[in-house]
Amino acid sequence: MTVTETRGPAERAGGHPVLEASGVTMRFGGLLAVNDVSLTVREGEIVGLIGPNGAGKTTFFNCLTGLYKPTGGQVRFAGAPRKPESPKRQQREAAEAVPTQPLTELTPLPPKPRAVVRAGMARTFQNIRLFANMTALENVMVGRYSRTSSGALTSVLRGPKFRREEAATRARSQELLEFVGLGRSTEHLARNMPYGDQRRLEIARALATDPKLILLDEPTAGMNPQETRQASDLIFKIRDSGLSVVVIEHDMRFIFNLCDRVLCLVQGQALIEGTPEEVQSDPRVIEAYIGTGEDEEDDVDVQDAHVQDTTVADEEGRS
Numbered sequence: 001m002t003v004t005e006t007r008g009p010a011e012r013a014g015g016h017p018v019l020e021a022s023g024v025t026m027r028f029g030g031l032l033a034v035n036d037v038s039l040t041v042r043e044g045e046i047v048g049l050i051g052p053n054g055a056g057k058t059t060f061f062n063c064l065t066g067l068y069k070p071t072g073g074q075v076r077f078a079g080a081p082r083k084p085e086s087p088k089r090q091q092r093e094a095a096e097a098v099p100t101q102p103l104t105e106l107t108p109l110p111p112k113p114r115a116v117v118r119a120g121m122a123r124t125f126q127n128i129r130l131f132a133n134m135t136a137l138e139n140v141m142v143g144r145y146s147r148t149s150s151g152a153l154t155s156v157l158r159g160p161k162f163r164r165e166e167a168a169t170r171a172r173s174q175e176l177l178e179f180v181g182l183g184r185s186t187e188h189l190a191r192n193m194p195y196g197d198q199r200r201l202e203i204a205r206a207l208a209t210d211p212k213l214i215l216l217d218e219p220t221a222g223m224n225p226q227e228t229r230q231a232s233d234l235i236f237k238i239r240d241s242g243l244s245v246v247v248i249e250h251d252m253r254f255i256f257n258l259c260d261r262v263l264c265l266v267q268g269q270a271l272i273e274g275t276p277e278e279v280q281s282d283p284r285v286i287e288a289y290i291g292t293g294e295d296e297e298d299d300v301d302v303q304d305a306h307v308q309d310t311t312v313a314d315e316e317g318r319s
């Protein structure tokens, strides 16, 4: 598979922006963790965020998703924070579906992760955060509750409305487990699931909020090569279902084969943003990894990814 084959439809068609971050800056006391970073994510795009350890990737993510209030800059998202939807409203909205919504300013509002979720942004974390003693299905259902409208009283009374919503939540959660390849693990306790499956489960739970954009923080960390390939296939499938994806990863081969565009951060600043080919062939990127004296593996990865893609492209060119 060449990099160009995996290019998203949005890049070719110039899709509408779903997320615009401009001049995002985040200070922790005297430490400038993110310095004036801008990024636009378009509909149906997969965007990668790379950089050596401590470059500011997770901090930037946290600014995008409302976990941190940036010290400076703006994050705008194409979705309006809104109240939970009633089934009637969902039907009406589906009938009147408007393809693009105006960009909504999420910051410098106070950080409200729940409002961000309702606006259509979901994320996973670097360290898996599942409910260990719940089943896979229950974990996804928890994510789904942000899209249901039952109030506390309805839930306590467990009336017909509650039962209808509960059944719909269960059915949708089951569907999502099947989508991520965990259809047979619905009743497994999260803590007993293999590592790769736990990562998939986190993604299913994030998808349960019906996002337009999903942000994945190191989705392949700790995975074996087969699990990594499966993760890559799953992300393409998510993109093909109409979502945009932003992904932080240290595995360069994974990033360069997956993404439409890549932003490389170094010491809190954007070093380069471009196509995988542009980024992987930029000597500053390789230098940034070597220069830290860390991650010999990352250094090898940058160059290997380049060699691998060239080889595949060459082979295809010959055929």
Ligand SMILES: Nc1ncnc2c1ncn2[C@@H]1O[C@H](COP(=O)(O)OP(=O)(O)OP(=O)(O)O)[C@@H](O)[C@H]1O
Residues within 6 Å of the ligand: 028, 031, 033, 051, 052, 053, 054, 055, 056, 057, 058, 059, 060
């Ligand atoms: N809550 C915090 N308080 C103080 N400093 C922080 C905080 N979070 C991150 N930092 C610092 O900000 C810088 C950027 O950290 P961040 O975790 O965003 O980098 P990263 O690129 O995600 O690194 P890694 O690849 O190791 O996860 C680092 O110097 C880190 O020590």
